Amino acid sequence: MELRGKLLDIxxxxxxxxxxxxxxxxxxxxxxWMDSGERLGVVGETGCGKSVTSLAIMRLIEQPGEIQEGKxxxxxxxxxxLSEEKMxxxxxxxxxxxxQEPRSSLNPVMKVGYQIGESIAKSxxxxxxxxxxxxxxxxxxxxxxxxxxxxxxxxxxxxxxSQRVMIGMGLASHPKLLIADxxxxxxxxxxxxxxxxxxxELARKMGNAVMLITHDMGVVAExxxxxxxxxxxxxxxxxSTARLFEKPLHPYTGGLLQAVPRVGRTDELKAIKGTVPxxxxxxxxxxxxxxxxxxxxxxxxxxxxxxxxxxxHYVACYLFKGKNEVKEDG
Amino acid sequence: MAETLIKIRNLxxxxxxxxxxxxxxxxxxxxxxxxxxxxxxxxxxxxxxxGSGKTTLARTVLRLIEPTSGEIEFDGKNILxxxxxxxxxxxxxxxxxxxxxxxxxxPRKLIKNIIGxxxxxxxxxxxxxIRDRIAAVLKEVGLIxxxxxxxxxxxxxxxxxxxxxxxxxxxxPKFIVLDxxxxxxxxxxxxxxxxxxxxxxxxxxxxxxxxxxxxxxxxxxxxKVAVMYVGEVVEMxxxxxxxxxxxxxxxxxxxxxxxxxxxxxxxxxRLLKGEIPxxxxxxxxxxxxxxxxxxDxxxxxxxxxxxxxxxxxxVRCHYPL
Ligand SMILES: Nc1ncnc2c1ncn2[C@@H]1O[C@H](COP(=O)(O)OP(=O)(O)OP(=O)(O)O)[C@@H](O)[C@H]1O
Ligand SMILES: Nc1ncnc2c1ncn2[C@@H]1O[C@H](COP(=O)(O)OP(=O)(O)O)[C@@H](O)[C@H]1O
Ligand code: SF4
Ligand code: SF4
Ligand SMILES: [Mg+2]
Ligand SMILES: [Mg+2]
Numbered sequence: 268m269e270l271r272g273k274l275l276d277i278x279x280x281x282x283x284x285x286x287x288x289x290x291x292x293x294x295x296x297x298x299x300w301m302d303s304g305e306r307l308g309v310v311g312e313t314g315c316g317k318s319v320t321s322l323a324i325m326r327l328i329e330q331p332g333e334i335q336e337g338k339x340x341x342x343x344x345x346x347x348x349l350s351e352e353k354m355x356x357x358x359x360x361x362x363x364x365x366x367q368e369p370r371s372s373l374n375p376v377m378k379v380g381y382q383i384g385e386s387i388a389k390s391x392x393x394x395x396x397x398x399x400x401x402x403x404x405x406x407x408x409x410x411x412x413x414x415x416x417x418x419x420x421x422x423x424x425x426x427x428x429s430q431r432v433m434i435g436m437g438l439a440s441h442p443k444l445l446i447a448d449x450x451x452x453x454x455x456x457x458x459x460x461x462x463x464x465x466x467x468e469l470a471r472k473m474g475n476a477v478m479l480i481t482h483d484m485g486v487v488a489e490x491x492x493x494x495x496x497x498x499x500x501x502x503x504x505x506x507s508t509a510r511l512f513e514k515p516l517h518p519y520t521g522g523l524l525q526a527v528p529r530v531g532r533t534d535e536l537k538a539i540k541g542t543v544p545x546x547x548x549x550x551x552x553x554x555x556x557x558x559x560x561x562x563x564x565x566x567x568x569x570x571x572x573x574x575x576x577x578x579x580h581y582v583a584c585y586l587f588k589g590k591n592e593v594k595e596d597g
Numbered sequence: 598m599a600e601t602l603i604k605i606r607n608l609x610x611x612x613x614x615x616x617x618x619x620x621x622x623x624x625x626x627x628x629x630x631x632x633x634x635x636x637x638x639x640x641x642x643x644x645x646x647x648g649s650g651k652t653t654l655a656r657t658v659l660r661l662i663e664p665t666s667g668e669i670e671f672d673g674k675n676i677l678x679x680x681x682x683x684x685x686x687x688x689x690x691x692x693x694x695x696x697x698x699x700x701x702x703x704p705r706k707l708i709k710n711i712i713g714x715x716x717x718x719x720x721x722x723x724x725x726x727i728r729d730r731i732a733a734v735l736k737e738v739g740l741i742x743x744x745x746x747x748x749x750x751x752x753x754x755x756x757x758x759x760x761x762x763x764x765x766x767x768x769x770p771k772f773i774v775l776d777x778x779x780x781x782x783x784x785x786x787x788x789x790x791x792x793x794x795x796x797x798x799x800x801x802x803x804x805x806x807x808x809x810x811x812x813x814x815x816x817x818x819x820x821k822v823a824v825m826y827v828g829e830v831v832e833m834x835x836x837x838x839x840x841x842x843x844x845x846x847x848x849x850x851x852x853x854x855x856x857x858x859x860x861x862x863x864x865x866x867r868l869l870k871g872e873i874p875x876x877x878x879x880x881x882x883x884x885x886x887x888x889x890x891x892x893d894x895x896x897x898x899x900x901x902x903x904x905x906x907x908x909x910x911x912v913r914c915h916y917p918l
Pocket of ligand 6: 651652653
């Protein structure tokens with residue numbers, strides 16, 4: 268099979284959680300890919316599967332969840348089939364992840380310098396003490412005062428400072444991929460701007476790819492080269508950022524963009540009618556059909572495939588024919 | 598000029614903080630010397646970063662917290678001196694909708710009781726009338742009357758915010774504080790809630806105080822804007838003035854930090870350096886001086902006043918832009 272992304276290529280990824288309410292079909296055949304050094308934005312409403320996708324890539328899905336199907340080709344290997352031991356050599360080394368609540372990822376009773384040292388020691392297989400010069404260098408790189416921060420406990424740092432530490436830890440091993448799950452959602456806008464600037468600058472310098480999960484279309488517009496829109500556990504649209512904002516094709520993407528307020532916008536906001544579906548009992552066929560103004564009979568029966576409509580623009584919707592399919596009359 | 602519904606003068610709300618027994622008593626100056634006129638029928642946005650004092654200001658205005666000093670007039674009455682019946686009447690007229698739709702509604706109470714509670718206190722009406730009014734208000738916020746026999750946990754975030762709003766509305770208030778009412782909601786749900794808020798405001802001749810840290814919402818919803826920084830109002834005026842001619846360096850940089858959902862728009866990268874100072878020990882002089890690109894020695898020393906630089910446009914800066 269030909270890969271769409273040289274660094275990462277996920278196809279037909281299915282993940283379910285076995286809960287007392289029933290089986291949560293969280294990912295229902297996700298398609299996602301990235302080239303080296305690229306910035307991909309992953310957007311969609313709460314519960315659509317953004318975080319589960321990123322956890323699946325890191326192979327961090329835990330009970331009662333399970334990867335059921337699909338491939339995650341990262342740098343030539345299918346992560347779904349890798350042993351835990353091999354995965355351990357990739358996680359935190361070739362790819363790392365930062366989260367919305369940076370402080371919850373840090374151990375509250377250990378000094379920050381020691382924790383960073385520990386993570387570097389792991390990836391380089393050296394003693395923690397030997398890492399301190401590098402820890403200092405890294406803290407400087409993320410714009411912090413090394414002497415002060417090394418000897419601080421996590422609660423002594425602000426949200427923005429903690430996120431800088433996490434970014435530093437995430438990039439210390441020079442990974443090829445950094446996954447950032449809502450890294451700025453808990454921060455104020457002026458601090459968010461600083462953190463995005465830092466991520467941008469470091470990714471340029473180190474050449475790593477960034478997968479940025481966010482619900483903020485403003486952040487996507489400013490930071491990402493490509494965007495993947497997810498809905499209820501499916502990839503529904505993928506395009507370059509410029510293209511997606513200019514010519515969204517999937518009805519859900521169009522609705523989402525029209526709902527976004529911005530400075531200078533005083534016309535009526537348009538909402539998407541209805542609510543996000545319950546993934547224990549998702550709608551049949553296209554999971555968006557109960558909310559879609561263009562739904563047709565076939566939409567209720569069969570899930571639309573995720574196909575390339577125009578070069579590098581993919582959509583899962585029956586309103587569009589793939590560029591390789593023969594157009595029917597009508 | 599529209600009549601003023603709420604007039605705030607020299608308002609201070611300080612919270613004592615516990616420190617070691619040797620140090621002198623310290624205070625969080627959550628709201629520090631705020632002056633504000635909220636016109637009748639307006640949507641008055643209060644914007645600022647976390648900890649700037651927005652919520653404390655709103656809670657003080659509603660007398661949910663007692664101020665340290667200052668005056669608050671509602672419809673010409675000094676609410677800090679009201680007691681008994683008069684206070685009850687003002688309380689009914691000033692309602693609040695909180696930020697978190699998951700914690701603000703009791704999970705084990707029927708919606709009917711959540712919404713009806715306040716009516717029992719404020720109106721002498723029969724149970725049947727109460728039920729009819731609840732049915733009407735649910736309809737107004739886009740829900741159905743059957744919903745009154747369900748529990749809060751059965752509703753989505755957007756629906757819960759509608760219920761919280763219905764609870765406020767049913768008391769027929771003149772004024773509603775909306776404290777980050779959509780920040781926990783997805784954009785498409787947010788769009789629905791904002792639209793509803795806008796429509797009902799006109800129908801019911803309400804006045805809103807709309808608290809938010811999201812500047813993108815302000816243009817859509819507000820008429821007036823006050824920008825807060827470390828407990829103080831640093832700039833205030835008509836929305837169009839503030840957006841088109843921000844005159845306080847903080848407002849200017851706040852706007853420059855706000856991401857624009859349009860890839861064609863190339864933002865001039867002007868970052869606000871440093872972090873928000875603590876409101877226990879705010880910087881001397883101008884509270885913004887340690888982050889301000891224009892600060893000089895006077896700014897470090899002398900605290901600027903909130904001055905009216907043009908009619909209705911107030912700025913707290915020695916050198917407005
Ligand atoms: N541990 C779990 N047990 C059961 N269901 C889960 C678990 N983790 C996730 N899910 C379900 O999987 C689906 C996708 O969740 P996910 O966390 O990926 O959403 P998200 O897109 O990251 O949303 P948000 O924007 O709120 O972060 C949801 O229906 C969620 O309830
Ligand atoms: N009950 C309280 N006791 C002590 N400090 C408080 C209390 N409520 C708020 N504060 C402090 O007052 C400041 C302003 O808080 P708040 O009004 O909640 O800000 P905002 O709503 O703008 O985020 C913060 O420093 C906060 O920690
Ligand atoms: S496949 Fe059908 S229901 Fe789904 S988005 Fe397209 S038109 Fe709408
Ligand atoms: S008074 Fe001085 S420090 Fe404060 S905002 Fe104005 S120029 Fe900046
Ligand atoms: Mg998530
Ligand atoms: Mg608040």
